[in-house]
Amino acid sequence: MDVEEFRTRGKEMVDYICQYMTNLDGYRVHPNVEPGYLKKLLPEEAPQQPEEWNNIMEDVEKKIMPGITHWQHPRFHAYFPSGNSYPSILGDMLSDAIGCIGFSWAASPACTELETIVMDWLGKAIGLPNDFITSAKGSRGGGVIQTSASECVLVSMLAARNQAIQYLKSKNPQVEDESAFLPKLVGYCSQEAHSCVEKAAKILLVKIRILEPDDDGSLGKETLIDAMKKDKANGLFPFFVSTILGSTSSCSFDNLQEIGPVCKSEPCTWLHVDAAYAGNAFICPELKPYLMGIEYADSFNTNPNKWLLVNFDCSCLWVRCRVRLTSALIVDPLYLQHANSDEAIDYRHWGIPLSRRFRSLKIWFVIRKYGLSGLQDYIRNHIKLAKYFASLVETDSRFEVVNNVRLGLVCFRLIAPDTVNQTLLATINASGQLHMIPSMVRGKYIIRFCVTAENAVQEDVEHAWRVIKEHASELLATNKK
Ligand code: PLP
Secondary structure (H helix, E strand, O other), X not given: OOHHHHHHHHHHHHHHHHHHHHOHHHOOOOOOOOOOOOOOOOOOOOOOOOOOHHHHHHHHHHHHHHHOOOOOOOOEOOOOOOOOOHHHHHHHHHXXXXXXXXXXXXXXXXXXXXXXXXXXXXXXXXXXXXXXOXXXXXXXXXXXXXXXXXXXXXHHHHHHHHXXXXXXXXXXXXXXXXXXXXXXXXXXXXXXXXXXXXXXHHHHOOEEEEEOOOOOOOOOHHHHHHHHHHHHHOOOEXXXXXXXEOOOOOOOEOOHHHHHHHHHOOOOOEEEEEOOOHHHXXXXXXXXXXXXXXXXXXXXXXXXXXXXXXXXXXXXXXXXXXXXXXXXXXXXXXXXXXXXXXOOOOHXXXXXXXXXXXXXXXXXXXXXXXXXXXXXXXXXXXHHHXXXXXXXXXXXXXXXXXXXOOOOEEEEEEOOOHHHHHHHHHHHHHHOOOEOEEEEEOOEEEEEEEOOOOOOOXXXXXXXXXXXXXHXXXXXXXXXX
């Protein structure tokens, strides 16, 4: 493809995207295909000869689109939002065209410097303490963009593991092999924490205690203190606590104000805060109280690619002390060094991959095009609609809302056995009219309804509630027979 063909095809692609985005409700939200559907439609071997662009795009329409779950669809209420907006798409387009790989400042200075600036913008907008803001006076911390929240949790746990091993080594200098300390390390999170915490512990060969939260899904100090006490009595070393602000199953919040001091009373326990979804909402002044206790945290992550209109991938991690993060990760071959290494940031030391996309560009575009006020309006609209949906559910005595609806997620169920709720969700999803997913809250199977579409309106919520009620009535009537 030469530049002239790209110019033509690029404009066609923008038209294709515009018609896709504006006609989304013409598609089934969830595809009606069986595993292996695409294998039957595409050749087994890669084409030997170049193909016509029109033929490729025809296959997109006929073969790929029928297998797409449309995450931007107004009837998509599963998971959490998958951030998307035109300024963000344009940011990614430009990043792809520039095609720089910003592993060090020298590898593309603007790529590194814009990342530092937007991470400071966003960190300040969220209300993180100055210690997390690179440019703040006296700060030793800063922010970095990772691929996913799972990666943020993993590198935070890795830094914590390194810090704990250094501490134990300082107390036991006779131990030569540092891996001897690994079996002593134990981390903590609640059952409400995302499974990525358990996965990180698996990767890093450390123990993890998954603790029972209270009835509101919140982990408080008593449970944590008890667990730590038991472990310490058995010679273990509490090195890491991962708290959750806005859990995946029910958008519950751990009690940071209680957990923080517990971590600080230990000799060397890293406190991480995973706010992958909810953290974005803290740009609204009235939601900042959910962040109380953040002054105790060593690291914090949120995903603008979930709830801030930035396309995947874009997961932001801030640390209180960048050296504690980078000292777990620095490897410095000559071919990656440069003359400005001392004064400039090299983000290759802040994460696992060497190569990094120019992801700050899309955050920069989004923040500038919407302004913080536009982003706040977007968040507030989702919260308002979720509360409206919960109020509709509460008008029907056959149903109950089972979470405290603070943000854009409502967990609800028919007051009936789990199997009935399972069938209800399965039939709604199979109808292609809505897409939702289940979870467990306080041992009960629940259905999650999340407001996800950028321009969601009251009618979308009313439509969803109508579909749910109709399916419920049919199911209950059949069960009665
Ligand atoms: N943490 C929370 C609270 C989440 O809700 C999720 C995903 O939904 C994750 C972590 C994992 O996110 P990622 O897909 O970015 O790894």
